[in-house]
Amino acid sequence: MYEDFAADLAVTMWADFDETPTRTTDSPTITNLDTVVIDGNFPWTIVTIEAEDGTTGIGECYPSPGVHEVITDYLKPVLKDENPLDVERLYYLMRESLSGRGSQWGIGTIAISGVEIALWDLAGKILDQPVYQLLGGKMRESVEVYADCHAGEAMVSSAQEGQSAETYEPDAYARAARATVNDGFGIVKFDLDVPSGRRVNRKSRHLDGPEIEHKQQIVEAVTNEIGHDAEVAVDLHWNFSPETATRLCQAIDGYGLAWVEDPLPPENADATTMVAEQVNVPILTGENLYGRHGFRELIAQQGVSFLAPDVPKTGGIAETKKIAEMAEAYYQTLVPHNIGSPVATMATVHVGATVPNFHALEYHAREIEWWDDLVDQDEPLIEDGHIEVPDSPGMGIELDWDVVEQYKK
Known part of the structure; x- marks a missing residue:
C-alpha cells in the first residue's frame, strides 16, 4: 500500500513540476534500493542502489530512526526504473515525493541525502568517473x-x-x-x-x-x-x-x-x-x-x-x-x-x-x-x-x- 501511494503521489506532483526526459534503449535503470545498519559508535545507515546491469552505488544517511522505512516504502517505488545518471532530477523528484513529509528538513531530508550519495556513486561507476569529476573537477589532491x-x-x-x-x-x-x-x-x-x-x-x-x-x-x-x-x-x-x-x-x-x-x-x-x-x-x-x-x-x-x-x-x-x-x-x-x-x-x-x-x-x-x-x-x-x-x-x-x-x- 505504501509503495503504491508513494509512487502515485510522486508521479502526480512531478507531472506539474517537470517532464521526465526521454530515455534511449541503452539508458541504465534503477532496479533496487535498500539499507543496512552498521553498529558503530553511531548506527550508520548504509544505502545501496542497484542498476539493471548489477552495478551498485553506496551512500549513507545520518543516524536517524525510521530512515529505512522512508527509503524502502516511499523512495524505492519513486526511483524504480529511473535513469540513475539523472542525479539532480532524481533529487528533486524525491523531494517532491516527500513534500509535506520532511523533504525540507528532518527525517525525509536525511533519507534523501543517503540515497543522493548512492546515486552519485552509482553514476560515477556507470560512467567510469570519480564523483569529483562529475561535480566539475578537483581543486586539491x-x-x-x-x-x-x-x-x-x-x-x-x-x-x-x-x-x-x-x-x-x-x-x-x-x-x-x-x-x-x-x-x-x-x-x-x-x-x-x-x-x-x-x-x-x-x-x-x-x-x-x-x-x-x-x-x-x-x-x-x-x-x-x-x-x-x-x-x-x-x-x-x-x-x-x-x-x-x-x-x-x-x-x-x-x-x-x-x-x-x-x-x-x-x-x-x-x-x-x-x-x-x-x-x-x-x-x-x-x-x-x-x-x-x-x-x-x-x-x-x-x-x-x-x-x-x-x-x-x-x-x-x-x-x-x-x-x-x-x-x-x-x-x-x-x-x-x-x-x-x-x-x-x-x-x-x-x-x-x-x-x-x-x-x-x-x-x-x-x-x-x-x-x-x-x-x-x-x-x-x-x-x-x-x-x-x-x-x-x-x-x-x-x-x-x-x-x-x-x-x-
Missing part, C-alpha cells in the same frame, strides 16, 4: 581531517550515567589531545560541555563562575600541552544561552582556539550572529541545518566564521556543494560535520575536493578499531591527518561486506 578526542568515554551522556568526574579533569583532556596529535592530526577538537562534578541546572542554559572556570582550565591544559603542534577546537553542543555562551567564549579567548562549535541552539541565526559579534573566537555551526535554504540566513548575515553542513543529513553531495558556493560569495569556509562511517566520510571528501572554501573534515571514530576494516583496501583511509582524493570510479571505495555483516545491527 587531499582533504584535511580533524579528529574528535575525548577524555573518558566518547559521549558526554556516559558521564551523566555515573562516570566519575575525575575522568573529565583537565589533565585527562590534555593526555587525550596529545595522543590524537601523535596520531598525525593537525587539528583536534574536544567537547567542552562536560561535567565538572558540581551540581548544575543544565535546563537553564546558564553556567556560573566556577563552571566557566572549569571549562577554561580544560582549554588551558589542552593548549599548553599541544602548543603549536596542532590547532585546537571545542564543541558546546547547542547547550547555552547567549549570555553564558558570550561569557564562556570571552573566558577562553586568548588560547588561540581554531573555533568554538555550536554555542547556541541552532534555530535562531540572529542570536548566533549576536554572540559571534561580541566575542573574538571564531564560531562554527551548521550541523543541524538543512539545505541551502536552511543556511541562507546564516550565510547572508555573515554570522559565523565556519559552516558545518553534514553531507548525509543536509541534502547530500550536490546540495552541500551548493551551500559551499553560497558561502564562498561571503568568504565563509566549510568545516563539515561528520559522525559517519567511511562512506559518509568519502562523500564529504568529494565535496571538499571540488570547492575552494573547504578547510577540514570531521572524523569521529578514533575509538572504532575496525573503522578502516569496513573498506575493501589494505591502506588506511586517513594518513597523517589527510585523506587522498581517489581517482577510481564513484566515491572510490568499496565496502567489505563480510565486515559489514559482522558489525551490522
Whole structure:
C-alpha cells in the first residue's frame, strides 16, 4: 500500500513540476534500493542502489530512526526504473515525493541525502568517473581531517550515567589531545560541555563562575600541552544561552582556539550572529541545518566564521556543494560535520575536493578499531591527518561486506 501511494503521489506532483526526459534503449535503470545498519559508535545507515546491469552505488544517511522505512516504502517505488545518471532530477523528484513529509528538513531530508550519495556513486561507476569529476573537477589532491578526542568515554551522556568526574579533569583532556596529535592530526577538537562534578541546572542554559572556570582550565591544559603542534577546537553542543555562551567564549579567548562549535541552539541565526559579534573566537555551526535554504540566513548575515553542513543529513553531495558556493560569495569556509562511517566520510571528501572554501573534515571514530576494516583496501583511509582524493570510479571505495555483516545491527 505504501509503495503504491508513494509512487502515485510522486508521479502526480512531478507531472506539474517537470517532464521526465526521454530515455534511449541503452539508458541504465534503477532496479533496487535498500539499507543496512552498521553498529558503530553511531548506527550508520548504509544505502545501496542497484542498476539493471548489477552495478551498485553506496551512500549513507545520518543516524536517524525510521530512515529505512522512508527509503524502502516511499523512495524505492519513486526511483524504480529511473535513469540513475539523472542525479539532480532524481533529487528533486524525491523531494517532491516527500513534500509535506520532511523533504525540507528532518527525517525525509536525511533519507534523501543517503540515497543522493548512492546515486552519485552509482553514476560515477556507470560512467567510469570519480564523483569529483562529475561535480566539475578537483581543486586539491587531499582533504584535511580533524579528529574528535575525548577524555573518558566518547559521549558526554556516559558521564551523566555515573562516570566519575575525575575522568573529565583537565589533565585527562590534555593526555587525550596529545595522543590524537601523535596520531598525525593537525587539528583536534574536544567537547567542552562536560561535567565538572558540581551540581548544575543544565535546563537553564546558564553556567556560573566556577563552571566557566572549569571549562577554561580544560582549554588551558589542552593548549599548553599541544602548543603549536596542532590547532585546537571545542564543541558546546547547542547547550547555552547567549549570555553564558558570550561569557564562556570571552573566558577562553586568548588560547588561540581554531573555533568554538555550536554555542547556541541552532534555530535562531540572529542570536548566533549576536554572540559571534561580541566575542573574538571564531564560531562554527551548521550541523543541524538543512539545505541551502536552511543556511541562507546564516550565510547572508555573515554570522559565523565556519559552516558545518553534514553531507548525509543536509541534502547530500550536490546540495552541500551548493551551500559551499553560497558561502564562498561571503568568504565563509566549510568545516563539515561528520559522525559517519567511511562512506559518509568519502562523500564529504568529494565535496571538499571540488570547492575552494573547504578547510577540514570531521572524523569521529578514533575509538572504532575496525573503522578502516569496513573498506575493501589494505591502506588506511586517513594518513597523517589527510585523506587522498581517489581517482577510481564513484566515491572510490568499496565496502567489505563480510565486515559489514559482522558489525551490522
